[in-house]
Amino acid sequence: NLLLKGLIETSKKKASIELSSDKFHYETKDANLTMKVNLKAYMDENANQNIQGEINILDGVLMYQPKTKFLSGDKDIIVIQDMKLKNDAKDTLSLNIQINAQKYIKYNTKEADLFFMPKLTLFKDANSDLQIYGIVSIEKGVLTLSDKEFEFDKSEIYFNDKDYTNPHLNLNLHHYALDNVDIEIYVTNTLNSPLFLFSSNPAMSQNDIMSYILFGGGSSEVFNTSSGTTSKTTQLSTTL
Numbered sequence: 001n002l003l004l005k006g007l008i009e010t011s012k013k014k015a016s017i018e019l020s021s022d023k024f025h026y027e028t029k030d031a032n033l034t035m036k037v038n039l040k041a042y043m044d045e046n047a048n049q050n051i052q053g054e055i056n057i058l059d060g061v062l063m064y065q066p067k068t069k070f071l072s073g074d075k076d077i078i079v080i081q082d083m084k085l086k087n088d089a090k091d092t093l094s095l096n097i098q099i100n101a102q103k104y105i106k107y108n109t110k111e112a113d114l115f116f117m118p119k120l121t122l123f124k125d126a127n128s129d130l131q132i133y134g135i136v137s138i139e140k141g142v143l144t145l146s147d148k149e150f151e152f153d154k155s156e157i158y159f160n161d162k163d164y165t166n167p168h169l170n171l172n173l174h175h176y177a178l179d180n181v182d183i184e185i186y187v188t189n190t191l192n193s194p195l196f197l198f199s200s201n202p203a204m205s206q207n208d209i210m211s212y213i214l215f216g217g218g219s220s221e222v223f224n225t226s227s228g229t230t231s232k233t234t235q236l237s238t239t240l
């Protein structure tokens with residue numbers, strides 16, 4: 001399904017290669033995708049490498065589950081275990097690859113079931129780190145956390161600086177609680193320092209909103225310890 005063509009000059013250590021496909025199927029435990037691929041790779045006699053082109057996702061499902069690992073957002077903190085010894089070898093690789101999708105792609109894990117569309121550029125100069133620029137648009141979906149569902153409205157994740165592991169967020173979610181309560185959750189700022197804004201219909205205090213999210217009822221009901229009743233917080237503690 002992939003066509004590889006080009007020229008490799010072994011005596012001069014030069015190469016010019018093109019990799020293309022109108023419909024390439026890629027399947028692993030983390031992804032099952034059909035893609036249109038058009039990539040070109042060059043290497044000169046000085047070992048400078050350049051890869052550029054486009055990957056267009058036609059359809060499929062992504063199941064990648066990030067490894068659970070604590071990363072501090074404080075850039076003044078140095079994690080010794082993550083420090084790498086510097087290599088004197090020259091980094092001669094440069095990249096300019098666009099990743100797009102023809103339609104919304106499904107992302108499915110234990111916690112998330114949603115549809116998204118990437119419009120990204122992978123960019124790298126020689127002797128520099130990889131950078132990702134662009135936007136991931138979320139059309140719809142559901143997050144399930146602690147047996148509670150949070151439904152996505154249209155949302156975006158922006159990659160617009162060198163620190164692609166800390167993108168900017170524009171997430172709109174709804175949590176539908178009992179008593180026909182609709183809680184809207186807006187998440188903004190960055191992944192390392194998110195800001196959460198809450199509102200509800202019907203309008204409630206922030207205490208009641210949090211009480212509905214955590215315990216499924218208003219604060220007056222949840223913390224009610226009057227004679228003959230058991231509060232939901234007590235029931236939760238007993239269950240735990």
